[in-house]
Amino acid sequence: MSSTLPASWYRDSVAVHLDPAPPLEDEVTADVCIVGAGVTGCSAALHLAERGYKVVLLESSTVGHGASGRSGGQILPGLGTDISTVEKALGHERAKDIWEMSREAVRLTAELIERHAIPCELAWGYLHAAIKPRHVKELHDFQNRMARDYGYESMQWLEGQALREHVVTDEYPGAMWESEGGHLHPLNYTLGLARAAQQAGVSLHEHSPVVEIQRGEPATVITEKGRVIADRVVLATNAYGGRLAPEMDGRIMRAANYMIATAPLTPEQAAQVLPRNDALSDANFVLDYYRLSADRRLIYGGEVSYDGREPRGLDARIDSKIRRLFPVLGEVDIQYRWGGDVAITLNRAPDFGRVGSNLYYAQGYSGHGMAMAGLAGKLLAESLSGDSERFDIFAAMPHRTFPGGRHLRTPLLVLATTFYKLRDRL
Secondary structure, eight states, rough: OOOSSSSSSTTGGGOOOOOOHHHHOEEEEEEEEEHHHHHHHHHHHHHHHHTTOEEEEEEESSSTTSSTTTSOOESSSOOOHHHHHHHHHOOOOHHHHHHHHHHHHHHHHHHHHHHHHHOOEEEEEEEEOOSHHHHHHHHHHHHHHHHHHOOOOOOEEEEEHHHTTTTSSSSEEEEEEEEEEEEEEEHHHHHHHHHHHHHHHOEESSOOOEEEEEESSSEEEEEESSSEEEEEEEEOOOOOOTTTGGGGGTSSEEEEEEEEEEEEOOOHHHHHHHHHHOOEEEEESOEEEEEOOOOOOEEEEEESSSSSSSOHHHHHHHEEEEEHOOGTTTTEEEEEEEEEEEOOOOTOOOEEEEEEETTTEEEEOOOHHHHHHHHHHHHHHHHHOOOOOOOHHHSOOOOOTTTHHHHHHHHHHHHHHHHHHHHOOO
């Protein structure tokens, strides 16, 4: 972002420390080589190691460098797309399977945190807030459909004083409160998974960017200074995979999101923002989202860029939104600003699958991956161990490449997003 403030509050509040993870500088062998140490890669490494596999985990920068370590930290059931997208593609029964696995993803997150004593500020409660009347109808329709067709009863409609007991603003006509959603410190969570993986025997190497994957059985994963000979390879790079698997070109697009962290609020100020410590996102297509940290900072995210350039007037727009929502924060300093890329698919559903016989991948969470990526790691471990049933339910989801080829994809996506931004204003 354009500001000269420190880049990330998450980096300045790390509470989990890893064993040394030096760059790979030798040739080593492994049952599985995993590329990318975000939530997907760390979860896959941990679950595979617990099953007795020899695992090498490679990270081009540091653990949690990508979206896993700098997101809004919301852990939610569901996908980055409406469940109706899955229904139309796979049918109702498979959509029910995927919905239930998304709920499992949230439970798995909590279980991993407890089992591995990860200090990541886990808290429960989530608000999906309407901004305009059509959102109210859409949220009511969603609540009724999920109760009727999926047996999901964990949502409660709030408005008026009942809503103000959760978020103190006049900007929302109502919100759907969800008991199964929550939030956490994403970088400490990701580091906690990496630490647990190391303790389970995983060989972790940071600052080890992969430059080529030579196909074969075994495959050879080549870094700048070393190589891994592995029976199977997992790509867990999400937005940062480059062209390691050309067959996957165009299946995801990178989108930049931006975040801020205020100075710590007083208890009185926090009580005039999110008195029950819920996470919140609004119902716009290009949505804003926020929560409080354990030390009562407002962690606020929003805006989006698909063309690699920071939106004009970004800082002022985010600041004005916060002041409008919460006038009580008018004099509160913003101490951190940061941003980075997430990966989106054309239909906003996650993309799991295989390339050839021994290259597996999970990507494209479309802004909804904090919980789902952990489950993806578990499903990858199941599949690599010979039980592919659950992984294949996701892998059956059809995905098209973004139109326009390499040169026109971004301009077409920017054009489409402009339409949705204009719709958000109506």
